[in-house]
Amino acid sequence: MDSDKPRNFIQHIIENDLAEGTVKQVVTRFPPEPNGYLHIGHAKSICLNFGLAEQYGGVCNLRFDDTNPETESEEFVNAIIADVRWLGFQWDGEVRYASDYFEQLHAWAVHLIQAGKAYVCELTPDQMREYRGTLTEPGRDSPFRERSAAENLALLEAMRAGEIEEGKMVLRARIDMASPNINLRDPVLYRVKRMAHHRSGARWNIYPSYDFAHGQEDAIEGVTHSICTLEFADHRPLYDWLLDNLPVPARPRQYEFGRLNLSYTVTSKRKLKQLVEEGHVDGWDDPRMPTLAGLRRRGVTPAAIRAFCDSLAVAKTDGVVDMGQFEHFIRQDLNDNAPRALCVLRPLKVTLGNWPAGKVETLHLANHPQRPELGSRELPFGATLYIDRDDFSTDAALSRKQFKRLVLGDWVRLRGAYVIRADDVVRDASGALSEVLASVVPDTLGADPPAGIKPRGVIHWVAAENAVDCAVRLYERLFSAPEPDAGDGDFRAGINPDSLVTLTGCKAEANLGRAAPEVTFQFEREGYFCRDSFCGDRDNGNRLVFNRTIALRDASPKPAGTKPPGTEG
C-alpha cells in the first residue's frame, strides 16, 4: 500500500480518527469462520486489514468467528492459519477465537435480560418467520416478549444446561418488531445447539449468533475499525445497538466495503464447497480453485496475490474484476522472478545428421534474460533432440510472419544453442510424422549465421541426453462463463470441460527433475509451471508432474478460435 496512492474511504476515516485523537492506535482484525478454505476474495480482506494496520502503525488480529459448531472444524482452522501465514502476514499476539469469549458473551446476555432488553422466545422457527413480517409489512410482538427477567434468566439457564431441545427456545433482543430494518425485529442472540464445539468441547449447549458475537468480540479486543463486506451494512444498527446497551470495554466502529468478485470463477464458500463435494475438482487445493491453497498449488506466489489485492479499489461498489487483471499480476511477478527452463510438451524427435557422432557439448543458458545475477545452468547438446510438434511444419508456403518456427527446408534457431535446418522427415507405417532429419549450421552458437541464412525464429528444445520424462497439467479457467453466478441458472453449467488437460511423455531438461514444489519456473515459450506439491492426502506415485500456473501472453497470429496454423502430427 503506497503512501502516495490515492486513499480509499477507510483510509480517510482512519486518518481523520487519528488526527482527531478518537483513535490512538489502529486495531483491525481478520475474522474468518472456520467452515471452509480461504479464497481470493478473503485475500482482499486480509490484505486490507493487515495492510491498514501496518500502514498506520497499528496491529491486526486473526480471530476465528467460531460460533457455529455445526459447520466448523479444526481442519479449516489449521488450513486458514497456514494460508494467512503463507500470504506473509503476522497477526498480533496469539490467534483469537470467538469461543474464548463465550463466558463473557453469556454474561452480557444476562446483563441484557436484567435490563429488560432480551427475552427467551418459544416461537417455533416457522412461527418466528411469520411474526417477523415481510419487507413491506411490520412484524408482530412475540407472545413471550413480556416475560420477567427472573423467568428469562431461568430459561436461559435451562437452555445452557442442555435441558431444552434444539429449536424450542432462543434468546432474542427486545428491540422493535416494526423496524423497517428486519435485523432489528428482535433478532436471535442465542440458539440451542446441543453439540460439541471443536474448541470449547461439550461445555455449551447454546451458541451466540453472529450478531451477538461480532461487535462484542471487536470490543473485547479493542478493535477500532471493524471492516466487513457490504451485505453487513444492514447489521450495523444492530452492531451499534448491542455495543450501546452493553458495558463493553471499547467502542469499535463497523465499516463496509465491496467484496471482490472475479470473472470466470466463483468466490462463494458454499459454491466452492459444492465443487469439492460433488467432485468437479479434486479438492479445496485443486489448482483450478480460487482458494489460496489452490493458487499455491498452482504456482501463484503470495507476492502476486498481494500486488493484485493492493491494486483493487476499496469502495462501496460491487463489481466484477476481470480475471485478466489477476492474471496480469501473476505474470508480472513470475516474469520478474521465475527461473527459466526448457521443457518440450509434445516431443518430436530431431536428428542432426552432420553432428559429430557421439559428441555431447555442454552449453550454458542464462536462468533469466534480464537478471544475470540469477546465474546460468548447463545443458548438454547432442545429435538427438526433441522439439515441440507444434513448432514444426512441412508446409513451406507458410510465411515467415505466420510461422516463426521450423519449416521443412528452412532454418530456425534453437534457444541458447545452434541454428539448424530441417532437411527431411521420417514417417511411421501409418504415415504420421515421427522424426525430423536436420543439420546444424556450424559456428552459430552465440553467433549469427552466415549471410543468406535467416532463421525463422527461435524455438525451445531438449537434448535426448538431458531429457527427463514428466507429465504436465495444463490448467485453464475453471469456468467458461464470464459470470458463472449470473442469472438464475445453475452455476455449474458454466464449468469449463477443458479446464484440465494432462500431457504425459513430456521432455524436461534434467535440472527440472530436481525442482522443488512451489518453485515456479518459466518453461520458455510456453508459460509458468511448478512441480505439483501433492498437497492434501493425495499422491501420484511421486512422478514428476508440473502444474501450469499460467501460459505466457501469446501475440502469435491465430485465426479466431483455432489452433496455431501449419502444425502437423
Added chain:
RNA sequence: UGGGGCGUCGCCAAGCGGCCAAGGCAGCGGGUUUUGAUCCCGCCAUUCGGAGGUUCGAGUCCUCCCGCCCCAGCCA
C-alpha cells in the same frame, strides 16, 4: 410497495464546485529482442445512468426519474 447500498472508458477505478475528466487491466498501432515473452513508444471518455435546477463555473450541490446489488437463517 419497506429499509440499506451503488451507478465515471469493454473491466476495475481516481475525482471532496474552478487548468484540456488520473491511473491500472484489456484492446489497437509501432520499435527492441536468440522466449511470437519481457521491455519501450504511441492511440484509446468534448464526457461522468437520465432529465431539470442552483452557480460566473458541476462528474462534484439540489430535485425528480431510471437501473443494479443486499436484507424476511435458530448461517456468517
